[in-house]
Amino acid sequence: MATADIDQFKTEAGKAVEHLQSEYAKLQTGRAQASLVEHVEVEAYGGKQALHTVAGITIQDARTIVVQPWDKGVMQNVEQALQKADLGTSPVNDGTVLRINLPPMNEERRKQLVKHVHELAEEARISIRHHRQEAQENIRKEPDEDDRALQLKHLQQAVDEANQQIEDIAGKKEEELMTV
Numbered sequence: 373m374a375t376a377d378i379d380q381f382k383t384e385a386g387k388a389v390e391h392l393q394s395e396y397a398k399l400q401t402g403r404a405q406a407s408l409v410e411h412v413e414v415e416a417y418g419g420k421q422a423l424h425t426v427a428g429i430t431i432q433d434a435r436t437i438v439v440q441p442w443d444k445g446v447m448q449n450v451e452q453a454l455q456k457a458d459l460g461t462s463p464v465n466d467g468t469v470l471r472i473n474l475p476p477m478n479e480e481r482r483k484q485l486v487k488h489v490h491e492l493a494e495e496a497r498i499s500i501r502h503h504r505q506e507a508q509e510n511i512r513k514e515p516d517e518d519d520r521a522l523q524l525k526h527l528q529q530a531v532d533e534a535n536q537q538i539e540d541i542a543g544k545k546e547e548e549l550m551t552v
Contacts, residue, residue: 373399375523376505377507377510377511377523378511378523378526378527378530379526380507381503381504381506381507381527381531382530382534384499384503385500385503385530385531385533385534386534387448388496388500388503388534388539389496389534389537389538390498390539391496391499392492392493392495392496392538392541392542393541395492396489396492396541396545399485399488399489399545399549402433403434403474404431404432404433404434404436404437404472404474405431406424406430406431406439406520408425408437408474408493409423409429409437409454409457409459409472410422410424410429410457411423411424412453412454412456412457413453414426414427414446414449414450414453414514415449415452415453416443416446416449416450419445419509423439423450423453423454426441426442426443426450427439427440427441427446427450428440428442432454432471435473435474435476436471436472436473436474437471437472437474438469438471438472439463439470439471439472440453440467440468440469440470441470444468447465447470450470451463451465451470452544454470454472459472459474460474460475460477460481461473461475477498477549482519482549482550485549486549486550488548489545489546489549490542490546492520492542493538493539493541493542495501496538497535497538500534500535500538502530504527504531507527508524508527509522509526511524
C-alpha cells in the first residue's frame with residue numbers, strides 16, 4: 373500500500389513540474405514564441421476559445437508574432453483578446469493578420485519576470501509539500517514500523533528529487549530571462 377502512495381506522490385509531483393514548465397513557457401523572454409499567445413482566451417462561437425483553436429500562430433522573426441484568424445468574423449475578438457493580454461504591446465491589424473511586435477525587454481521588466489518565476493516555483497513547491505503531506509498520512513497508517521520508516525525515507529527522496537527539478541527549471545528560466 374505504501375509503495376502505491378509513493379507512486380501516487382511521484383505522479384502528482386510530475387504534474388506539478390509539468391504545470392510549472394507550461395507556465396514558464398507563457399513568459400516573454402524577449403524572443404517571439406507562439407506559447408506567449410496561444411493560451412489567450414478569445415470570445416468566439418458563443419464561448420471562450422483558446423487562441424490556437426481559432427487562429428494560426430506563426431513567428432515572423434525574433435520579435436514578431438503573426439496571428440491569422442481562420443474566420444475573418446472573429447478578427448475583432450482576437451484583436452481585443454490580444455490587447456487584454458499582458459504582452460507589453462498591442463497587435464497591429466492589417467485586415468488579414470494581426471502582427472504583434474514585441475518590444476525589447478528592459479531591466480525592470482526582466483526583474484519583474486524573474487520575481488514571477490520565483491513565485492511560480494514557490495507555488496510548485498507548495499503543491500509538492502501538499503502531496504507529500506497526503507502521502508505521509510497514508511504511510512503513517514502502515515502497521516510495520518520498519519516498513520513505515522523505509523517508506524517515509526523513500527518519500528523524502530522523491531520530494532527532494534521533485535524540489536531539485538523545480539530549482540533546476542527555475543534557474544534555467546531565470547538565466548534565460550536575464551540574458552540580453
